[in-house]
Amino acid sequence: MGWLIIVATYAVVGAFYVRLGLHALRWWEAVRRSPPSRPRGVGATVRAFVGATIDIVFLRRLLMVNPALWIGEWVFHASLFTVVLRHLRYFMNPVPAWVVWVQTPGWIAGFLLPGALLYILAIRLLTNQEKFSSPANLLMLLDVLAIGTTGILLSSRYRTDLAAVKLFAIGIVTFAPSAPPLSPLFVTHLCLVLALVLYVPSHVFSAPLVMMAARGRELELRQVLHDA
């Protein structure tokens, strides 16, 4: 069973990199085909970067169009990010101080995560406000909800052998794999994470860059037909 999980983990991570590579290749092919674009001034670039950073960190564009959904989405994205940071302790030895510091916020975020997802689910399914819900998005949402729930159970009620988890995680990244703990809850949690990695939406990588381009475009709109 242990070796099966190791093979599956490498296969999923490999598939993730192949997928990322294909997207990058398609993008690079488009770059090669395109004529060079007009460079933006330093000031405009800085303004676009600062504005886009705010857009990305606070999901500002979603806030402008749907504040009710925004609060759920922002808590979800922020808590998922913090939970991921908390998990870095399994992949690092020694554990840096900032990762130690993030453990408590990460633990709290672990509880906020499923709450935010349930809120998003309620907005999506129970209100008439939403005209469109992608089945793939709903499936992904349920997967993250299950990851969050099993994560809470692992950290609070059905604790697993954390030393074995760390050996497994470090073994994976150093290509010296060690068998994971075989508690059913941990295996379920890991499988759900692997499913998420396999189907992680491509917008995770591209949306921040598109938001940056959008901020630049908004700043430049006044310059299309105006002198200043």
Added chain:
Amino acid sequence: MTRERSFSEELSPRQMLEVDACTQCGECLKHCPVQTVTGNPAISPPEKIRLFREFLRATDGLKARLVGAATVDPRLLEDFTKAVFECTTCGACGQNCPAGIFTQRLWPTLRKEMVKRGLGPLGPQPQMIGAIERTGNPYDKPASERYSPWLPRHVQVADRAEIGYYAGCTGAYESQPMVRGDVLVLHAAGVSFTMLPPEEEVCCGFPLFITGQHEQLESLVKRLVAGYVSRGVKTLLCSCPCCVNIMSRDWPAFYGAELPFKIRHITQFVVAAFRQGKLRLPRALHESVMYHDPCYLSRGVGVIEEPREVLRSIPGLTLLEFELHGLNSRCCGSGGAARKVFHDNAIAMGRLTIDEAVAKKADRLILSCPACYAKVNEAMQGYEKQIKITDIMELLASVLEEEPPCPALKKSCSGS
């Protein structure tokens, strides 16, 4: 192994990222005018992007790269083509996209890809190429009738001048009170302006650009630019938002360099003329008017305040706003060259515009786009709700002239 044509061929690097960046959240559906009138999610923005991602996988995915491209179901391609051409390209979806996808540009690019594959354009759209070759305009109307029905004899057009005026095909043939208003205002401001002879003032290229038919664009643009340069033009004025949009955003690319003159919307010129004291209004107009922002003027090139400033400068006028206005304005239905293919959609959207103006008890609906002008007038034919429809320059000219606009000029119905 020869690779099948990639679906990404026409997409810029930014657009490649945009196709990936769609989160499929569906926020755009609430702002899509086509969704409002059809209620069909199959032609919605996220569905179009989902389908296009499938096409991309078929020609550029891992399997395609290893063993060759998969065949895409022709019915899916047909459905996608219809969806992408049914869109009015108004860009409201992109304006309200949480990821910031520039859909006002993405949809025309996807149309171009479908045209390259022989699946588009639709309906009468392919006939525009021949019409422009024959007559210089997509309506296939004689060039000799381009100016004569609406250009007043007392308006002097100089052979050479620093100000150039481009009437545009839709204004000249379909929305004549609008272009008549333009030249009357220019005349009243006392500026010397020039125009190309009617046979030389050819299509700006927008209808071809927006329907993905790019072959003629370079020659049209170079012809027009050379014409204005030879007349000493330093600033080219135009009232059509679509023309202004392609001139300012795309002409440099087709011309191959920065344009040797500025492009300005006519309301920008009017605001400056008021400030310089070149225009004075002899009378007041005690009416409530509601101004509709054309998509390609507001979201397209950011001209939002100037039309309002022009209206506010008319003494006695009360300016009302649509609930969705400025950058968030709702399409009147005539955008994206879809109005002659998906006529019922366009009429239904036009009637939504009329409904709100009537509900807010406006005396007039003020438009500033020839396509909106023609289609909203058409939408009012046989409709129980009626309102006066007037172009912004037509209104200003009427206040300047102290006489009603010429009743014989062509628009789809009288509207009053």
